[in-house]
Amino acid sequence: MMWEILEKAAKENGLVTAFAVVGLVMLVSGVVSRKLTFGRVQGSAIAILIGLALAYVGGKMSGGSKGLADLALFSGVGLMGGNMLRDFAIVATAFEVHAEEAKKAGWVGAVALLLGTVLPFIVGVAVAWAFGYRDAVSMTTIGAGAITYIVGPVTGGAIGATSDVMALSIATGVIKAILVMVSTPVAAKFLRLKTLRSAMVFGGLAGTVSGVSAGLAATDRKLVPYGALVATFHTGIGCLLGPSLLFFIVRALT
Amino acid sequence: MIIYGTALLAVCHLLGIIIGDLLGRALGMTTNVGGVGIAMLLLIFARIYLHKSGRLCATSESGVHYWGAIYIPVVVAMAMQQNVVAALKGGPVALIAAVGSVLVCGLFVSFINRMEPETAAPEEPK
Numbered sequence: 408m409m410w411e412i413l414e415k416a417a418k419e420n421g422l423v424t425a426f427a428v429v430g431l432v433m434l435v436s437g438v439v440s441r442k443l444t445f446g447r448v449q450g451s452a453i454a455i456l457i458g459l460a461l462a463y464v465g466g467k468m469s470g471g472s473k474g475l476a477d478l479a480l481f482s483g484v485g486l487m488g489g490n491m492l493r494d495f496a497i498v499a500t501a502f503e504v505h506a507e508e509a510k511k512a513g514w515v516g517a518v519a520l521l522l523g524t525v526l527p528f529i530v531g532v533a534v535a536w537a538f539g540y541r542d543a544v545s546m547t548t549i550g551a552g553a554i555t556y557i558v559g560p561v562t563g564g565a566i567g568a569t570s571d572v573m574a575l576s577i578a579t580g581v582i583k584a585i586l587v588m589v590s591t592p593v594a595a596k597f598l599r600l601k602t603l604r605s606a607m608v609f610g611g612l613a614g615t616v617s618g619v620s621a622g623l624a625a626t627d628r629k630l631v632p633y634g635a636l637v638a639t640f641h642t643g644i645g646c647l648l649g650p651s652l653l654f655f656i657v658r659a660l661t
Numbered sequence: 662m663i664i665y666g667t668a669l670l671a672v673c674h675l676l677g678i679i680i681g682d683l684l685g686r687a688l689g690m691t692t693n694v695g696g697v698g699i700a701m702l703l704l705i706f707a708r709i710y711l712h713k714s715g716r717l718c719a720t721s722e723s724g725v726h727y728w729g730a731i732y733i734p735v736v737v738a739m740a741m742q743q744n745v746v747a748a749l750k751g752g753p754v755a756l757i758a759a760v761g762s763v764l765v766c767g768l769f770v771s772f773i774n775r776m777e778p779e780t781a782a783p784e785e786p787k
Contacts, residue, residue: 458740466746476742488738499728501701527762534758571747582759599774647698
């Protein structure tokens with residue numbers, strides 16, 4: 408009786424239920440981040456991993472291809488994390504980019520950004536090719552995921568990738584972000600992370616904003632804004648180049 | 662009015678998608694070419710313009726900031742609806758691609774930073 412009412416409420420208020428569910432996941436991952444990893448791995452990365460795990464559970468339970476969203480109770484997650492709201496929210500993050508401050512990064516930042524977009528893409532495409540993904544759309548989507556976990560699905564969505572390739576692409580980006588977070592403090596000496604300029608180079612090449620800000624925070628707090636400033640351009644440049652220039656190049660080569 | 666900010670964001674989003682589609686059409690494809698990236702650029706320029714003419718109040722801005730702040734939760738929701746079951750059948754692609762790109766980028770960071778002249782970096786007194 409109680410369950411019926413609960414189920415009905417959740418089904419009829421899909422998007423609202425999704426807000427509550429995602430909020431709960433964020434809360435749990437925040438606690439895990441602080442208590443279990445002592446802030447080393449950012450809450451957002453853990454939340455995305457939990458999300459992917461829930462998608463696995465949902466997929467197993469329903470046998471469908473849309474993860475948790477295939478369960479009627481959580482169908483609102485499909486709207487909240489769908490293309491429309493995702494792109495809307497990502498475009499909104501550009502509002503925090505200060506073009507005037509970008510000039511401070513200078514040409515080193517620009518070169519690092521470009522390398523940070525092209526190099527992971529090449530690695531991602533090569534790995535995808537090695538594992539038997541030979542169509543341009545899949546290779547581009549996985550390569551774009553190696554840039555960041557945002558660029559991957561945005562690119563895949565624009566050029567029409569399948570959901571399993573999208574999931575791989577997101578997973579690649581998330582693993583990369585976590586690797587950057589965890590390994591930056593350890594590798595700080597090798598990376599020569601001492602100056603503001605070096606932080607900008609790092610921000611441009613490492614890409615992922617969450618990875619860069621968490622990694623630099625654990626290395627040297629005053630470097631964070633400089634690395635993050637350059638890294639914030641990463642998503643924009645990736646979303647611009649991924650479904651266009653990079654896709655054309657891959658398509659021309661296959 | 663808070664809706665002005667959200668409406669500005671919406672207009673930039675739609676324009677970006679439309680331009681991306683037109684660009685795709687012009688290049689002879691059915692896909693959207695860089696629409697989201699173009700929308701982001703439009704928003705950056707719109708912000709600079711409106712700031713210079715002082716027509717953007719703090720309340721309107723919060724109509725954009727809210728959506729910018731909600732993007733990680735939206736990405737989490739996006740992760741929840743991916744076909745992870747099928748992706749796991751793809752093997753260790755994600756892991757290898759991620760480790761590979763981090764290693765390559767790390768080498769380049771180290772290389773570029775080693776070229777930095779020592780004098781250009783005044784260390785803060787400890």
